[in-house]
Amino acid sequence: xxxxxxxxxxxxxxxxxxxxxxxxxxxxxxxxxxxxxxxxxxxxxxxxxxxxxxxxxxxxxxxxxxxxxxxxxxxxxxxxxxxxxxxxxxxxxxxxxxxxxxxxxxxxxxxxxxxxxxxxxxxxxxxxxxxxxxxxxxxxxxxxxxxxxxxxxxxxxxxxxxxxxxxxxxxxxxxxxxxxxxxxxxxxxxxxxxxxxxxxxxxxxxxxxxxxxxxxxxxxxxxxxxxxxxxxxxxxxxxxxxxxxxxxxxxxxxxxxxxxxxxxxxxxxxxxxxxxxxxxxxxxxxxxxxxxxxxxxxxxxxxxxxxxxxxxxxxxxxxxxxxxxx
Numbered sequence: 554x555x556x557x558x559x560x561x562x563x564x565x566x567x568x569x570x571x572x573x574x575x576x577x578x579x580x581x582x583x584x585x586x587x588x589x590x591x592x593x594x595x596x597x598x599x600x601x602x603x604x605x606x607x608x609x610x611x612x613x614x615x616x617x618x619x620x621x622x623x624x625x626x627x628x629x630x631x632x633x634x635x636x637x638x639x640x641x642x643x644x645x646x647x648x649x650x651x652x653x654x655x656x657x658x659x660x661x662x663x664x665x666x667x668x669x670x671x672x673x674x675x676x677x678x679x680x681x682x683x684x685x686x687x688x689x690x691x692x693x694x695x696x697x698x699x700x701x702x703x704x705x706x707x708x709x710x711x712x713x714x715x716x717x718x719x720x721x722x723x724x725x726x727x728x729x730x731x732x733x734x735x736x737x738x739x740x741x742x743x744x745x746x747x748x749x750x751x752x753x754x755x756x757x758x759x760x761x762x763x764x765x766x767x768x769x770x771x772x773x774x775x776x777x778x779x780x781x782x783x784x785x786x787x788x789x790x791x792x793x794x795x796x797x798x799x800x801x802x803x804x805x806x807x808x809x810x811x812x813x814x815x816x817x818x819x820x821x822x823x824x825x826x827x828x829x830x831x832x833x834x835x836x837x838x839x840x841x842x843x844x845x846x847x848x849x850x851x852x853x854x855x856x857x858x859x860x861x862x863x864x865x866x867x868x869x870x871x872x873x874x875x876x877x878x879x
Contacts, residue, residue, distance in 0.1 A: 647719055650719035650755075650805055651718070651719045653719075653804065653805055654672050654718070654719055654722055654801075654805075655672065657671060657672060657801055657804075658670070658671050659671070659793070659796070659797035659800055659801075661793050661796075663728075663788055663789050663790075663793075664788075664789075665730065665731060665788050666728055666729050666730040666731045666788075667728070667729045667731075668726055668727060668728045668729070668748060668790055668793060669726070669727055670724050670725070670726045670727075670793065670794060670797035671724065671725065672722055672723070672724060672725075673722075673723040673724065673725045673750070677725055677747070678708065678711055678712075679708075680725075680747050681711065681723065681725060681747070681750050682704050682707050682708045682711060683704065684747060684749070684750055684780060684782060685707050685711075685750065685778060685780060686700060686703045686704040686707045687700075687783070688780035689703060689707065690703055691783075692816075711723065714752065714761075717758065717759045719755070719805075720754070720755055720756050720757075720758040720759030721752065721753065721754040721755060721759030721760075721761075722752070722753055722755070722759075722801070723750060723751075723752050723753075723778075724750065724751050724752070724753060724794070724797060724798065724801070725747055725749070725750045726747070726748045726749040726750065726751075726781075726790060726793070726794050726797070727745045727746065727747055727748060728745070728746055728747075728748035728785055728788075728790060729743060729744070729745050729746075730744070746782070746785075747782065748781060748782050748785045748790050749779070749780060749781040749782060749785070749790050749791065749794050750778070750779070750780060750794075751776060751777075751778065751779040751780075751794045751795070751797075751798050752776070752777050752778040752779075753774065753775075753776055753798045753801055753802060754774060754775040754776075754777070755774055755801075755802060755805050755806045756772065756774070756806060756807065756808070757771045757772045760772075760775070761775075761777075764777075765777075765814050765849060766837055766841060766846075766849070767834075767835040767836070767837060767849070767851040768851075769812035769814075769851060770810075770812065772808060773808045773810045773811070773812055774802040774806045774808060774809075774810070774811045774812070775811070775812045775813065776795065776798045776802075776811060776812070776813040777813065777814065779791065779794055779795065779798075779813075781794070791822070791825065792825060792829070795825070795826075795829055796829075798811075799811060799854075799856055802856060803856050803857075803858075809855055809856040809857070809858070810853055810854075810855050810856075811831075811853065811854050811855075811856060812834075812851060812852065812853050813826065813831065813851075813852050814849045814850065814851055814852070815849060815850045815852055816847045816848070816849050816850075817836070817837075817847065817848045817849065817850060818847060823850070826852055829854065830854045831852040831853060831854040832852060832853060832854070833850045833851070833852055834851050834852065834853045835850075835851040836848065836849070836850050836851070837849050837850075
């Protein structure tokens with residue numbers, strides 16, 4: 554049983570039906586798109602400047618600065634490149650949100666290592682798919698032979714969800730284990746591994762078409778599909794994935810009422826959500842058992858007003874700072 558609850562934001566049946574539908578013309582042929590001249594004054598086309606890397610500096614306890622892993626600067630939009638290839642027109646507000654998403658970084662020191670959370674990039678989709686498929690298969694008790702089918706369905710789902718950026722976004726968390734500096738065997742290789750993922754819907758335009766029951770309000774932020782890699786559970790990673798989601802919602806969503814689902818059988822995640830301030834607002838009836846589904850709680854938390862604006866996030870995108878004190 555997963556240590557962190559997975560709120561299934563889509564059903565396998567609906568995804569199977571979607572596979573039979575043809576992709577829209579703009580998705581199959583990204584170079585073909587239409588535009589109307591009377592909208593050009595209020596909308597911008599998302600261009601792709603040349604990419605370049607910058608280094609992230611983090612302050613250590615001694616006051617010195619050390620260079621961390623490279624990250625993309627705000628102007629490149631590399632991790633959103635696939636979204637722009639469809640020829641979408643974006644308003645000024647949407648462009649500002651995209652800049653804020655690129656600059657978003659949640660950094661936290663744990664007892665066993667260091668973790669940080671940011672927006673999933675295109676090259677990380679396959680790793681995210683494997684992580685979600687493994688967790689979904691575990692929660693639904695599917696035979697291992699269904700893993701390839703499940704991966705295909707999850708990947709199609711993630712591709713569809715990327716098309717609604719910046720109104721909904723998939724976050725990924727990375728973990729770096731602490732090394733034994735006194736081993737005397739020379740420098741050990743530092744490995745950053747994907748530790749978990751979570752999806753955050755920021756507003757109505759990013760709401761899932763088929764949310765689980767009980768149905769959350771579409772105009773409110775919604776957290777779902779949270780999972781942690783099996784061998785990295787019980788380290789606080791799930792807690793900080795949730796806190797990173799709340800921090801992002803505080804900065805970018807007009808509504809501060811956050812909703813999520815938790816299955817009634819998942820006692821550990823339920824206790825974590827209660828500890829984080831979430832309260833049960835509605836629970837599935839026993840009738841969902843007739844559809845071979847687990848009963849779920851719909852939980853809600855009201856976030857305090859954020860003191861950080863999206864523009865502040867953009868300006869600080871070259872720094873990894875701790876978003877909350879835990």
